Amino acid sequence: MQSYQQMSKEELCKIKEGLEKEYAKFQGMGLSLNMARGKPSAEQLDLTMPMLDTINSSSELVAEDGTDCRNYGGVDGLPEAKKLIADMVGSTPEHVIVYGNSSLNIMYDTVSRSFTHGVMGNTPWCKLDKVKFLCPVPGYDRHFGVTEYFGVEMVNVPMTAEGPDMDLVEKLVSEDESIKGIWCVPKYSNPQGVVYSDETVRRFAALKPAAKDFRIYWDNAYAVHHLFEDDQAEILDIITECEKAGNPDMVYEFCSTSKISFPGSGVAAVVTSEANVADIKKQMTNQTIGHDKINQLRHVRYFKNKDGIMQQMMKQAAIIRPKFELMLKKFDEELKGLEIGTWIEPKGGYFIGFDALEGCAKAIVAKCGEAGVAMTPAGAPFPYHNDPKDSVIRIAPTFPTLDELETATEIFILCVKLVSIDKILENK
Amino acid sequence: MQSYQQMSKEELCKIKEGLEKEYAKFQGMGLSLNMARGKPSAEQLDLTMPMLDTINSSSELVAEDGTDCRNYGGVDGLPEAKKLIADMVGSTPEHVIVYGNSSLNIMYDTVSRSFTHGVMGNTPWCKLDKVKFLCPVPGYDRHFGVTEYFGVEMVNVPMTAEGPDMDLVEKLVSEDESIKGIWCVPKYSNPQGVVYSDETVRRFAALKPAAKDFRIYWDNAYAVHHLFEDDQAEILDIITECEKAGNPDMVYEFCSTSKISFPGSGVAAVVTSEANVADIKKQMTNQTIGHDKINQLRHVRYFKNKDGIMQQMMKQAAIIRPKFELMLKKFDEELKGLEIGTWIEPKGGYFIGFDALEGCAKAIVAKCGEAGVAMTPAGAPFPYHNDPKDSVIRIAPTFPTLDELETATEIFILCVKLVSIDKILENK
Numbered sequence: 001m002q003s004y005q006q007m008s009k010e011e012l013c014k015i016k017e018g019l020e021k022e023y024a025k026f027q028g029m030g031l032s033l034n035m036a037r038g039k040p041s042a043e044q045l046d047l048t049m050p051m052l053d054t055i056n057s058s059s060e061l062v063a064e065d066g067t068d069c070r071n072y073g074g075v076d077g078l079p080e081a082k083k084l085i086a087d088m089v090g091s092t093p094e095h096v097i098v099y100g101n102s103s104l105n106i107m108y109d110t111v112s113r114s115f116t117h118g119v120m121g122n123t124p125w126c127k128l129d130k131v132k133f134l135c136p137v138p139g140y141d142r143h144f145g146v147t148e149y150f151g152v153e154m155v156n157v158p159m160t161a162e163g164p165d166m167d168l169v170e171k172l173v174s175e176d177e178s179i180k181g182i183w184c185v186p187k188y189s190n191p192q193g194v195v196y197s198d199e200t201v202r203r204f205a206a207l208k209p210a211a212k213d214f215r216i217y218w219d220n221a222y223a224v225h226h227l228f229e230d231d232q233a234e235i236l237d238i239i240t241e242c243e244k245a246g247n248p249d250m251v252y253e254f255c256s257t258s259k260i261s262f263p264g265s266g267v268a269a270v271v272t273s274e275a276n277v278a279d280i281k282k283q284m285t286n287q288t289i290g291h292d293k294i295n296q297l298r299h300v301r302y303f304k305n306k307d308g309i310m311q312q313m314m315k316q317a318a319i320i321r322p323k324f325e326l327m328l329k330k331f332d333e334e335l336k337g338l339e340i341g342t343w344i345e346p347k348g349g350y351f352i353g354f355d356a357l358e359g360c361a362k363a364i365v366a367k368c369g370e371a372g373v374a375m376t377p378a379g380a381p382f383p384y385h386n387d388p389k390d391s392v393i394r395i396a397p398t399f400p401t402l403d404e405l406e407t408a409t410e411i412f413i414l415c416v417k418l419v420s421i422d423k424i425l426e427n428k
Numbered sequence: 429m430q431s432y433q434q435m436s437k438e439e440l441c442k443i444k445e446g447l448e449k450e451y452a453k454f455q456g457m458g459l460s461l462n463m464a465r466g467k468p469s470a471e472q473l474d475l476t477m478p479m480l481d482t483i484n485s486s487s488e489l490v491a492e493d494g495t496d497c498r499n500y501g502g503v504d505g506l507p508e509a510k511k512l513i514a515d516m517v518g519s520t521p522e523h524v525i526v527y528g529n530s531s532l533n534i535m536y537d538t539v540s541r542s543f544t545h546g547v548m549g550n551t552p553w554c555k556l557d558k559v560k561f562l563c564p565v566p567g568y569d570r571h572f573g574v575t576e577y578f579g580v581e582m583v584n585v586p587m588t589a590e591g592p593d594m595d596l597v598e599k600l601v602s603e604d605e606s607i608k609g610i611w612c613v614p615k616y617s618n619p620q621g622v623v624y625s626d627e628t629v630r631r632f633a634a635l636k637p638a639a640k641d642f643r644i645y646w647d648n649a650y651a652v653h654h655l656f657e658d659d660q661a662e663i664l665d666i667i668t669e670c671e672k673a674g675n676p677d678m679v680y681e682f683c684s685t686s687k688i689s690f691p692g693s694g695v696a697a698v699v700t701s702e703a704n705v706a707d708i709k710k711q712m713t714n715q716t717i718g719h720d721k722i723n724q725l726r727h728v729r730y731f732k733n734k735d736g737i738m739q740q741m742m743k744q745a746a747i748i749r750p751k752f753e754l755m756l757k758k759f760d761e762e763l764k765g766l767e768i769g770t771w772i773e774p775k776g777g778y779f780i781g782f783d784a785l786e787g788c789a790k791a792i793v794a795k796c797g798e799a800g801v802a803m804t805p806a807g808a809p810f811p812y813h814n815d816p817k818d819s820v821i822r823i824a825p826t827f828p829t830l831d832e833l834e835t836a837t838e839i840f841i842l843c844v845k846l847v848s849i850d851k852i853l854e855n856k
Contacts, residue, residue, distance in 0.1 A: 037500070039499055039500050040499065042496060042499075045496065045499060048498070049485040049486075050485050051485075052483055052484050052487065052722075053484050053485045055480055056480050056481050057477040057479075057480050057481045058477075059480065068470065068473065069692060070473040070476070070690045070691070070692060070693065071467055071468065071470075071473060071690075071691050071692060072465070072467055072691040073692070074692070100529065100720070101528065101719065101720045102716045102717065102718075102719075104715070104716055104717060105716040108715040112540055112544060115543075115544050115554070116540060116543050116544060116554065117577075126543070126544065126552070126555075127554075142714075142717075145713075145714045146714055146715075149545075149711070149714040258500075262498045262722065263498070263499050263500040263717070264497060264498060264499060264500060264501070264502070264717075264718055264719070264720055264721045264722065265497075265721065265722040283577070285573075286536060286570075286573045286576075286577040287532070287533055287536040287574075288530045288532055288533040288536070289530060289570075289692075290530075291529065291530075291692070292693045292720065292723070293692045294480075294690065294692065294693040295693065295720065
C-alpha cells in the first residue's frame with residue numbers, strides 16, 4: 001500500500017471521504033464494544049468451571065502439613081500452594097508467600113509498607129522528602145496508579161524491543177538515592193508484549209543502586225500466558241540472577257492465577273528472597289490471620305502441578321489466539337505501508353500496543369468511542385496519564401467475541417486512518 | 429466455700445499439698461490441650477460444609493446486577509453481599525463495602541491508610557509527631573497489635589459491665605487532639621463478653637473529639653454470636669446513633685463471617701457513612717480490582733438472608749454452649765466463694781475473661797502450660813502485652829472437644845488455686 005505520508009492533499013481528501021462514509025455507517029449501528037481492559041472472555045472463564053467441583057461438602061480440607069484449611073492460620077500460604085506458584089514462575093517454595101486473590105493488592109501493600117515501615121530496617125519512605133520510581137513506558141496503568149496514589153515521583157524510561165532502556169536504568173538507579181523502585185512486566189509486557197532478553201534480566205540483577213532499599217517490582221503477570229504452543233518465550237529467573245549477582249534481596253516478583261483460573265477468585269503471591277520473606281511476614285502477622293486456604297487448596301487440587309497449569313493455558317490460548325490473529329491480520333492488510341502506525345506482534349499476554357502518529361492517540365480513542373468502541377483511555381499506559389507524544393494506544397482484544405472483535409477492529413482501523421489523515425493534512 | 433483469703437497459713441498449706449498431688453497427676457499425663465485462641469472447633473466447621481455445594485461447575489455465577497462474578501471488577505462487593513452484611517449488623521447496604529476474608533485486614537488497611545493518606549482530607553498520621561488510640565482493657569490482642577505495629581501510643585481505658593469507662597473516654601477524646609481512635613468490641617467483648625449498654629453506645633455517638641479525624645473502630649465481631657436462643661443481646665446501631673448525634677462519619681464498623689462460615693474463607697466488611705465509603709473507595713480503586721466475588725456469592729446463596737445466618741448461629745451455639753456451661757459450672761463449683769478470681773458469665777462471643785488475684789495471671793498461665801494446657805499469654809489482652817495488675821486471663825473454650833475442655837478446665841482451676849495460695853501466703 002502506498003504511504004499516506006507520500007500522498008497529495010487531494011488524494012488524502014478523497015480517501016477520507018470514503019472512510020467517513022464507512023465510519024458513519026458504523027456510527028449508525030449503535031454498537032457497544034469493549035477493548036478497554038485485559039479481561040478474559042466468558043468463554044475463557046468457562047474453562048475453569050470444573051475447578052469449582054474439586055472441592056465440595058465431602059472433601060477433606062486438610063493440607064499436606066495437617067492444617068485444617070477451613071480454620072484460621074497459615075499466614076504465608078499452604079505448602080502445596082507455595083510449590084505450585086514456585087513451579088509456575090520457575091522458583092522454589094521458600095521464596096513464596098501466597099496471598100489472597102489480587103497481586104495488585106500485594107504490590108499496593110508492598111509500597112504501603114515501605115512508606116509506613118521502610119524496607120528491611122531502612123527509613124520509612126513517608127519520612128523522606130522525595131521518593132521516585134522508574135516507570136518503563138508504555139506500561140501498566142494500575143502500577144502507575146499505586147505509586148501516584150502514594151505521591152511517588154514517576155520517571156519515564158523508554159521501552160525497547162528487549163525491555164527497558166537499561167543504559168538509562170543503570171545510570172539513574174546508580175546516581176539517585178531517591179529512586180526506590182522500578183515497575184517491570186518482564187514477559188509479554190503490558191501493553192506491548194515485549195519479552196525481556198536474558199541480557200536485560202542480567203543487567204537488572206546486576207544493578208548497583210544508590211539506595212539500599214531499592215527494589216525491582218517484577219510483575220510476572222503473564223508468566224505462562226503464551227499464545228502459541230510451539231513458540232513460548234522464557235525469561236531468566238530474576239531471583240536466581242539476583243542471587244548470582246550478589247543482590248539477593250533486590251527484587252519482589254509478583255504473580256497470580258487471575259488470568260489462569262478466575263480473575264476475581266484466583267490466588268496471588270509474592271516471590272522473593274528469604275530475607276525479604278521474613279521482612280514481609282513481620283507486617284503480615286499484624287495484618288491478617290491468613291488468606292483463603294480453601295481457595296488455595298481448590299487451585300492445587302484442580303491444577304495439580306505446572307503441567308496442569310500449562311494445559312489450561314493452552315486451552316486459554318486456543319480461545320485468545322484467533323482474536324490476536326484476526327486483529328493482527330487486519331492491521332497487516334489495512335495499515336501496513338501506510339506509515340500511520342506501528343505495533344509489535346505479541347507471542348503472549350493480553351495486549352497489543354499500537355503506536356500511532358504523534359498527537360493522534362487521544363483523537364483515535366475518542367473517535368472509536370463515538371462509534372461505540374471503548375478503548376483504554378489514551379495516556380493510560382503512562383505515569384500521570386500523560387503520553388508525551390500522545391501516540392500510544394493499548395488494545396485489549398480478549399474480552400469481545402470474535403465477531404465483535406472483527407467489527408471493533410474495523411472501526412479502530414477506520415479511526416486510525418481518519419485521524420492520521422487529518423494530522424497529515426495539518427502539515428501539508 | 430470458705431474464702432482462701434480468710435484461711436490460716438496452716439489451712440492453706442494443707443490444701444496446697446492436696447492440690448499439688450492432683451497437679452502432678454495431670455503433669456504426668458503428657459497432655460496437649462489448647463484454650464489459647466478463639467478458634468471454632470472442627471465440629472463447628474463441619475456445619476458449613478454444605479456451603480461448598482452451593483456453587484459448582486453448573487452454577488450460574490451472575491450477580492443481581494448482572495456482574496459475572498468470575499471476572500474482574502466489583503471493588504466494593506456484590507449488591508446482594510452488601511445486603512446480607514447490612515442485615516446481619518442492622519444497617520443498610522449503602523453503608524457497606526465488602527472485602528476479602530479478613531476483617532483484621534480491613535482494620536489494618538484503615539489504620540495504614542490513615543497513616544499514609546489521612547482521614548477524609550486531614551493530615552496523614554505519618555506527618556504527625558504523636559498518634560494515640562484509646563484501648564478499652566482487657567481487649568483484643570490483635571487490635572493492639574495493629575496499632576503497636578504503627579507506633580501508635582495506646583492509652584488504657586478500663587472496661588465496666590456496660591462497656592468502656594465513658595467518663596474517661598469523653599474526657600480524653602475531647603481534650604487530646606492526638607487521640608485518633610478507639611478500639612471497641614461492642615457486643616460480647618473479647619475477652620469478657622461485655623455488651624455495651626444503650627447509654628454507652630449513645631455516649632459514643634455523641635463524643636465531641638478534639639481531633640476532626642477521630643474515628644471509633646467498632647469491631648462488631650460477634651454481632652450474631654449468641655450462646656442462647658432466648659437470651660440474645662442487642663446493641664443499638666452505632667451508624668444510626670452517630671447520624672442522630674450529628675457525627676455521621678465518626679465510626680468505622682467492622683464485621684465478618686469468619687466465625688459464622690469458615691474462619692479462613694469467610695467474607696469481611698466495613699460498615700460506615702457514605703462519605704467514609706467514598707473516602708475508602710479512593711484507596712481501594714488503587715489497591716485492588718476487586719475481592720473474591722464467587723465467595724461472596726457462595727455466602728449469599730448458602731445463607732440467603734439474616735434468618736439463614738441466625739439458624740446457622742443457633743447450630744453453632746448448640747456446639748459451643750455446652751463448653752461454656754461446663755466451664756462456668758466448674759468455676760461456680762470450684763472457685764465461687766474462694767475470693768481468688770472473678771468472671772462474667774458471657775451470653776455470647778468466644779471467650780471468658782478471668783480476673784485472677786493481682787500478680788497471678790502470668791504464673792497461672794505458666795503453670796497451665798507446664799501441665800500441657802496452652803492459654804493465651806497473660807498480658808495479651810492489654811496494649812504492649814502489659815497487664816498492669818497481672819490479673820487478666822483470656823480463656824477460649826471453643827476449640828477443644830468437650831472432653832478435652834473438661835480436663836483443661838480442671839487443670840486451669842487447679843493452677844488458679846495453687847498460684848493464688850502462694851500469693852496469699854506471701855502476704856500472711
